[in-house]
Amino acid sequence: MDNMEQLQAVVGEVQAARQQVANLRAQVVELETTVDSVRNQPAELALHQQMGGVLVEVGDRPTLLSELEQTLVTLNEHLNRFTEREAQLMATYEELQAVLKGSE
Secondary structure: HHHHHHHHHHHHHHHHHHHHHHHHHHHHHHHHHHHHHHHHHOOOOOOOOEEOEEEEEEOHHHHHHHHHHHHHHHHHHHHHHHHHHHHHHHHHHHHHHHHHHHHH
């Protein structure tokens, strides 16, 4: 594979990584909003959770909150990994660009 083909492959990988980062960021923001909503929901009001096609009343709020927070931690870990991968790919992209410019 020549340098131009490598550069094109890296560009595709960078685009895919950026899309994943954007998707994960959106999921993190949505889940943070959900966690805040669950924390701020008054205890005297019912709390419901979507389970498949059914809306179910939540009986154990602490467990739900714990599960949501753990999911948030996991999503943030994935986001960090994809952000690091994106940075690595950008460094590779810049190196390949420099090589191509030097060979002109």
